[in-house]
Amino acid sequence: MSPFWDRQCNNQILSMQTQYNDLRQPYEATVEALRKMTGIEFAVVHDQPPVWVIQKRYRRGTALDDVNPIATYYIMGANVYQSPTIYSVIANRLLTSLFHINSAFKETQKMMDFHPSKGYSWKSKAADKKDMTPLGTLRAQENQAFRHWMDRAIETSAARIPQNRHLEYNEAQGKGKANGSTADTTGSVSLRRLSSCCAYLALSPY
Known part of the structure; x- marks a missing residue:
């Protein structure tokens, strides 16, 4: 079981309702049943093997786009990864940029020379x-x-x-x-x- 799976989601509820049936309902019927429910659900938003993109979202109504995305995951092979948020990506890029700017200032300070009578000059x-x-x-x-x-x-x-x-x-x-x-x-x-x-x-x- 994936650590990202929510046991309280609508997908789990439908799975529990049909686990003793001889024939599971097809995927289209599952999607239609999820649209009639409200709450947390998982949906496949992109499928191009060997990569699948799954979205965790909160459904508010029966409309196709009446959902609020919560998180996005992608599957590569047998591994499931959580996609980073835009905030975490921008924060990481800014932190990397500031690190390189600070390193550049340190290298510049090594090339400066100071003399009491002459002042600052480049080596x-x-x-x-x-x-x-x-x-x-x-x-x-x-x-x-x-x-x-x-x-x-x-x-x-x-x-x-x-x-x-x-x-x-x-x-x-x-x-x-x-x-x-x-x-x-x-x-x-x-x-x-x-x-x-x-x-x-x-x-x-x-």
Whole structure:
């Protein structure tokens, strides 16, 4: 007997009523008799050997679709399995997704490096190689430090350019064209320095 079988269902009641008959009633007669009853019943909703799908439902009336599904089971060979609910499937998929996202964050944290003066930075892939020579390790460290301070220099220079332009406008309005030319020269010098830094960064072999 299957552990999913309900001894109080209508199928069991009909089976008990006909167990002493010499000839059992056919399947069509059983289905018709179940439609005249109310309560829990089991019905085959899909049959394609070697797979059968059985539905446990509560019948409310004699109409064909006047039922409320309770559970679904499928039979493969001699084994009976209960189908999972939509809630359990979605919950399991979400739990699996969150597990992989958490694993990705942990792997990302392993690749981060923090220095009190430099802040957060990504570890260089070249620095993780076991066969790297001492010279290659030193170059990788210099490259990482150079890029960090170069980014700081570019950000500082870019922040000063709008200030120089604002000073240029104020001096041109208050003191004349001479002071305005000086401010323009200061802004041009900052631009040239920024361009030189960018060119050096692009041409750097490291």
